[in-house]
Amino acid sequence: MRIGVNTFPLHRRITGAGRFTKNLLRALSEIDRENEYILFLRKDNAGYYSIKSDNFTNVVCDITRKFRLRRIFYEHFILPRLSRKHDVDVFWSPSDIAPFRLPCISTVTIHDLKRFVLPYEFPFLERHYFRMFLKTTAKNANLIFTVSQSSGKDIMKYLDIPADRIIVAHNGLDPSISEEEGIPFDSLKRIHGISSKYILFVGQMIRSKNVPRMIRAFKRCREADEYDFVLVGQTGAGWNEIEHTIKKEAYNSNLRERIHHIKWATTEHLVSLYKHAAVLFYASLYEGFGFPIVEAMACGLPVITSNRSSMPEVAGEASVLVDPNDEGSMVQALSNLLADEDKRKNLIKRGYERVKLFSWENTARKYLAVFNRLKKSL
Numbered sequence: 572m573r574i575g576v577n578t579f580p581l582h583r584r585i586t587g588a589g590r591f592t593k594n595l596l597r598a599l600s601e602i603d604r605e606n607e608y609i610l611f612l613r614k615d616n617a618g619y620y621s622i623k624s625d626n627f628t629n630v631v632c633d634i635t636r637k638f639r640l641r642r643i644f645y646e647h648f649i650l651p652r653l654s655r656k657h658d659v660d661v662f663w664s665p666s667d668i669a670p671f672r673l674p675c676i677s678t679v680t681i682h683d684l685k686r687f688v689l690p691y692e693f694p695f696l697e698r699h700y701f702r703m704f705l706k707t708t709a710k711n712a713n714l715i716f717t718v719s720q721s722s723g724k725d726i727m728k729y730l731d732i733p734a735d736r737i738i739v740a741h742n743g744l745d746p747s748i749s750e751e752e753g754i755p756f757d758s759l760k761r762i763h764g765i766s767s768k769y770i771l772f773v774g775q776m777i778r779s780k781n782v783p784r785m786i787r788a789f790k791r792c793r794e795a796d797e798y799d800f801v802l803v804g805q806t807g808a809g810w811n812e813i814e815h816t817i818k819k820e821a822y823n824s825n826l827r828e829r830i831h832h833i834k835w836a837t838t839e840h841l842v843s844l845y846k847h848a849a850v851l852f853y854a855s856l857y858e859g860f861g862f863p864i865v866e867a868m869a870c871g872l873p874v875i876t877s878n879r880s881s882m883p884e885v886a887g888e889a890s891v892l893v894d895p896n897d898e899g900s901m902v903q904a905l906s907n908l909l910a911d912e913d914k915r916k917n918l919i920k921r922g923y924e925r926v927k928l929f930s931w932e933n934t935a936r937k938y939l940a941v942f943n944r945l946k947k948s949l
Contacts, residue, residue, distance in 0.1 A: 572946040573607045575659035575675070578620045579646045580666045582636065588666040588682060590862070591718075591742055593620055595665070598743070598935035600624045606942060609657045611650060613642070630657065646670055661945050663938075667701070669708045676945055679708055680716040683859025684725035688880075689779050692808065706730055714941060718742050718860040719881035738941055741885070742860050743931030744869050745838075753843030762840070765831050769799040770905070771848035771872070773841070773863040776832075777807035779856045781877075781895050783816040786830065788901035789852070790820050794909040800852075803833045803844060845870035850908055850915075853877070854895040861885050865929050868922030873915045875904050885929075889921035 576596070581589045599608070600622050608627045612620055613634050621629040630653065634645050650670045654662055662669070664679040686693055686701045693701070709715060709730040716738045717723050723737045753759075760767065770789060774780045782802065789800045802813075821827040836844060845851070851867035853876045864885050867874050874890040876882045883892055891908060893900045908915060 572605075572660045572942065572949065573609060573658055574942060575609045575611060575654050575657065575662040577646065577650060577662070577664040577666070577670065578610060578612050578616060579632075579634070579642055579650070580668060581616055581620060587862075588680075589619070590745060591680070591682070592665040594743060594745060594931045595935055595938065596620065596622050598931040599939065600627060602932065602935055603939050606939075606946075609654075609659055611653060628657070660949055661942060663942075664708070667708070668704045669712060671707055671711055673711075676949075677712045678714045678716065678941070678945075679712045680718070681705065681709065681722065681726055682718055683722050683857070683881075684729050685779060685857055685859070687729040688725065688857055692777060692779050694808075712736070713945070714738060716740055716938065716941075719884050721881035721884055722859045738937070740934050740937040741929055742862065742865070743934050744865050744926055744929045745862075746931070747838045748842060748845075748866050749869050751838050751842040753846055754839050756843065756847050759840065759843045759847065763801070763831060763833055763844075765801055766799045766829075768797055769801045769831075769848055770795060770850050770852050771801050771803070771844055771867075772852050773803045773844075773866070774853070774855065775804045775807045776802070776810045776813055778809040778812065780804075780809065781854050781856045782809065782813050784895065784898055785852055785854055785901065786813070786816050786826075787820060788854075788898050788905060790824070790826055791898070791902045792905045792909070794906045798849060798909070799829045799831060801831045801833065801844065801848070803836050803841065805834055841866075842870060845872050848872055850875055850905070852901075852905065853882075854893055854901055855880075855882065856895050858882055858885075864890070865926055868926040871919050871923065873908060873918035874922065875901070875908060887921075887925050889918055889925040891918070 610629050612631045614631050615635040617631045634642050647670050651673050655674045659675050661676045662673050667681050669677050669679040686698050709732050723739050726732050845867055851872050851874045857880045861882050876886050876890050877895040878892040891904045893904045
């Protein structure tokens, strides 16, 4: 069987769907030697997502992410032709949107329904493009993969897809996180200008991450007076609100000096940031999965996260759950965890056990089982 893979929407800087695709393709290449994979790549992301294996063919197309309209045209009109040319039996789109009118079986991974649940997060044109094409993709796909039971329920609710067309396969832990030792703590402090005691948040600076509320909760928490708050992630649509919150809350206080923003951290630095923090503070409003929760648990860091969407499903009993709209609840959780060393140790122990559930090999085996089942229907 020949499986086509659409990498056209994926960014060169590997985050989110890109990290998911890269890790899953690598795991599939390790466990599947029978099926053939045809990877359709842009010329500017081929170096990131191509796979060197006997049963993988890398087809590099003369398009880049920079020219979005041309990329979208290629995705919906040229990719179906290329699929026919390469005799693709099953086409898999790992980043939410699939080409329409494919000449073969279509499968897609829809990571979340944030554009439906939190529409204000996105610019008007982007929001409506994705909402329209997500509905078309879901309607046309033979099967839909997703990364959590929570996202599966959202797909049923917002896209009107029956449960028997949805396959849930949790994401795995990036092996680079578990294998990396990290840089020495003294180097970490010197490079990033942080103190010895800090609370950590990892994620893009967008509105749904709820960072302003976490900043206010951090300021109100007396037990956190001796801690810094380190924010790791690229600036996004929520950054102006974050800056405004810091400016407002820093009045007559030293809050500004205690908040550090690191736009981008290498894996080596990120692992050290996880390992030496006091707690991961991740009270997001919505997540399809929530990679930082799993990464923190793997690095021995206790987690405070939200009691909604996928976060309780991923964190299980290895975290403290809070209402992300209730700053008082967040303050109380942070106070209790910073003051109770036994509770921290218990959560760390539970996290080490919990993270064993999240393996890219397990994810790849679920996908492969579905691909092989589809093979029988050809």
